[in-house]
Amino acid sequence: MHSPSLSGTSQADCYRPLFLPTVLIGDSNLGGISSTISSYESLLLRGYIIDAVLLFREDYYRNWEYLEQYFAEKSVHLFAVDPPPLRLSDPSADQASTQQYYDNLIRNITPSGINAALDHLDRCHSKRIEELVSMPKRTLGTIWWPFVQHGLSQSEKDVTVIDSAHSDFFSVYRPQENKVKSLLTPEFDGSASWWTQTVGHAHPSLALAAARASGRYGHVMFPQATHRPALNLAERLVQDGPGKGWASRAFYSDNGSTGMEVAVKMALRAYCVRNNVGEEKKHLGVLGLNGSYHGDTIGAMDACAEGVYSCEWHEAKGFWFDPPSVGIANGHPGITLPPELSALVGENVTSVSSLSWVYDVESRLRSPLAKTYHTYIQDKLKFLQIQGQKFGALVLEPLVMGAGGMVFVDPLFQRIMIDVVRSQAGDEQSSGWKGLPVIFDEVFVGLHRIGMESTGPLLGVYPDISVNAKILTGGLVPLAVTLASESIFEAFWGDSKASALLHGHSYTAHAIGCEVANETLKMIQTLKTSQAWKDAQAMWSQVESSKAVWSFWDPGFVDAVSQLPAVKTTMALGSLLAIKLQSDSEAGTSKQSDDGVVFMFCQVTRRCLHRLPLLPCGNTSLTSAIFRLPLAALHLQPIIGLLARLHTS
Numbered sequence: 001m002h003s004p005s006l007s008g009t010s011q012a013d014c015y016r017p018l019f020l021p022t023v024l025i026g027d028s029n030l031g032g033i034s035s036t037i038s039s040y041e042s043l044l045l046r047g048y049i050i051d052a053v054l055l056f057r058e059d060y061y062r063n064w065e066y067l068e069q070y071f072a073e074k075s076v077h078l079f080a081v082d083p084p085p086l087r088l089s090d091p092s093a094d095q096a097s098t099q100q101y102y103d104n105l106i107r108n109i110t111p112s113g114i115n116a117a118l119d120h121l122d123r124c125h126s127k128r129i130e131e132l133v134s135m136p137k138r139t140l141g142t143i144w145w146p147f148v149q150h151g152l153s154q155s156e157k158d159v160t161v162i163d164s165a166h167s168d169f170f171s172v173y174r175p176q177e178n179k180v181k182s183l184l185t186p187e188f189d190g191s192a193s194w195w196t197q198t199v200g201h202a203h204p205s206l207a208l209a210a211a212r213a214s215g216r217y218g219h220v221m222f223p224q225a226t227h228r229p230a231l232n233l234a235e236r237l238v239q240d241g242p243g244k245g246w247a248s249r250a251f252y253s254d255n256g257s258t259g260m261e262v263a264v265k266m267a268l269r270a271y272c273v274r275n276n277v278g279e280e281k282k283h284l285g286v287l288g289l290n291g292s293y294h295g296d297t298i299g300a301m302d303a304c305a306e307g308v309y310s311c312e313w314h315e316a317k318g319f320w321f322d323p324p325s326v327g328i329a330n331g332h333p334g335i336t337l338p339p340e341l342s343a344l345v346g347e348n349v350t351s352v353s354s355l356s357w358v359y360d361v362e363s364r365l366r367s368p369l370a371k372t373y374h375t376y377i378q379d380k381l382k383f384l385q386i387q388g389q390k391f392g393a394l395v396l397e398p399l400v401m402g403a404g405g406m407v408f409v410d411p412l413f414q415r416i417m418i419d420v421v422r423s424q425a426g427d428e429q430s431s432g433w434k435g436l437p438v439i440f441d442e443v444f445v446g447l448h449r450i451g452m453e454s455t456g457p458l459l460g461v462y463p464d465i466s467v468n469a470k471i472l473t474g475g476l477v478p479l480a481v482t483l484a485s486e487s488i489f490e491a492f493w494g495d496s497k498a499s500a501l502l503h504g505h506s507y508t509a510h511a512i513g514c515e516v517a518n519e520t521l522k523m524i525q526t527l528k529t530s531q532a533w534k535d536a537q538a539m540w541s542q543v544e545s546s547k548a549v550w551s552f553w554d555p556g557f558v559d560a561v562s563q564l565p566a567v568k569t570t571m572a573l574g575s576l577l578a579i580k581l582q583s584d585s586e587a588g589t590s591k592q593s594d595d596g597v598v599f600m601f602c603q604v605t606r607r608c609l610h611r612l613p614l615l616p617c618g619n620t621s622l623t624s625a626i627f628r629l630p631l632a633a634l635h636l637q638p639i640i641g642l643l644a645r646l647h648t649s
């Protein structure tokens with residue numbers, strides 16, 4: 001089971017990608033009960049389906065008697081077969097005796113004989129196929145999918161049955177497809193399962209971490225309590241993670257949306273306490289960028305402008321600037337300005353010398369564009385204030401707005417937004433945050449999704465509150481953390497319970513999530529020094545001088561795609577690749593990607609990348625975000641060829 005394979009990997013891990021039906025051969029000797037059960041648990045931990053346990057009917061230790069009962073309780077059939085005869089010194093006598101043994105085995109038609117075992121395995125196999133085949137219909141009858149218009153997905157072939165997942169692949173059953181070789185086909189998880197996957201699906205180290213914590217704690221409530229996984233994680237994040245240098249507190253919740261709800265609550269309270277805001281607090285809004293997304297809970301939605309995802313109760317509470325965005329068009333990096341800014345600058349797109357220049361925020365602060373941004377943001381804020389709008393926080397998705405369209409925002413614009421709100425007068429004497437509390441929503445970009453652990457060092461400024469989720473737990477279990485500075489924490493300090501942060505969830509700081517997060521962060525530390533990362537960074541260092549600008553995607557590929565007629569712009573950072581197509585339809589939202597070009601692009605890339613399920617996001621931009629990209633496995637050249645053909649077909 002755990003004997004090393006040729007590569008040194010445990011056999012249980014080595015064979016896991018095949019996900020074959022499994023027969024566990026039990027041990028009938030002394031210590032065999034223990035080793036059989038341990039092996040069974042090791043297999044379960046790796047997702048194996050164990051159809052049967054087979055062991056010798058040894059009459060001294062009689063392990064089969066105990067194990068039969070043990071496995072029956074788990075609905076696993078155990079078959080005990082007679083042990084082979086002792087080896088004889090005469091080879092032909094030995095052969096005859098062995099032959100006799102096998103003849104007896106196959107003649108045995110008792111319920112625990114080998115024939116019964118074979119019949120049982122056949123039945124398990126048929127049952128598994130029946131279940132797979134039945135799942136699309138049952139799903140259409142029972143499940144309510146997220147983000148899916150059921151009116152447009154009524155056919156069984158619209159259902160992707162994920163039989164298992166491993167590393168970067170789903171193993172998928174699709175009904176009504178011509179299954180010549182296998183009912184199951186591997187499909188590349190191109191969106192890294194909504195950008196959660198970090199070290200690949202079903203990683204045994206993460207599964208073990210989850211088992212470790214569930215065995216030790218299960219779930220325990222958290223107010224006025226502590227436990228090792230939550231405390232270690234909080235210390236790591238605050239002292240040596242995204243909170244380093246500015247945060248002092250970690251607040252746990254369940255997912256990115258709830259993490260952002262907590263962040264907004266923290267910011268608004270801090271603002272109100274500092275500024276003695278009374279009833280007006282109900283009308284405080286946030287400042288942000290159009291296209292941002294902070295989750296699907298109602299508060300997180302209210303921190304964004306109105307969109308197709310908003311619900312009936314939605315009330316856009318705030319003001320959102322149109323952002324200037326970074327992209328490579330025809331091999332040249334540039335900054336595309338929104339209309340109001342391009343009117344000031346006199347051009348729509350500002351060409352730049354390199355991406356390294358774009359991300360060198362500190363040097364650009366002295367550029368004419370910085371001055372324009374500054375004046376524009378300041379004037380707009382003055383105008384909004386004259387109109388009576390009040391703000392309690394600045395909320396940003398730093399560097400990349402993910403779900404809202406994979407917009408790579410000009411980092412200089414975000415830096416100047418922060419500088420402007422922090423320079424707002426009125427609280428010069430206060431320590432801690434200035435002007436407005438600044439929230440970084442790093443749910444999507446954080447923890448190396450775009451190549452850096454957090455965005456503060458690149459922007460040259462740190463937030464007062466930040467949120468991490470997704471990669472935090474390697475894509476195994478949901479967990480979010482909201483980090484806050486001491487001055488934000490102090491806004492809730494007092495002797496009355498009513499002034500505390502009265503917020504929590506049943507599963508706040510669940511030990512399994514925290515333990516898995518600790519393991520994930522440890523693994524990322526190792527990945528950072530791996531050859532794959534070094535190679536990717538070396539590849540980009542040949543074309544970009546800044547260490548911050550690198551990606552797992554080959555710079556030559558990104559450049560070549562950007563030059564295709566069907567493509568408007570491309571951008572890549574870390575594991576993220578965004579390709580914006582020359583189309584102005586609302587793919588991915590109202591028309592559910594029925595736009596011809598986007599649809600064809602998906603088909604084309606799916607064929608190349610093992611049917612890569614790319615996600616259409618917002619206005620025709622497509623993304624693929626794989627944290628641990630096996631570049632060698634991706635056939636990039638055919639994509640370029642097929643994309644080129646898109647234009648002519």
Ligand SMILES: Cc1ncc(COP(=O)(O)O)c(C=O)c1O
Pocket residue numbers: 255256257258260293294295296397402403441442443444445469470
């Ligand atoms: C930037 C950002 N914030 C918040 C969220 C919400 O996270 P969750 O889906 O875990 O609630 C997302 C999800 O994609 C996100 O991209």
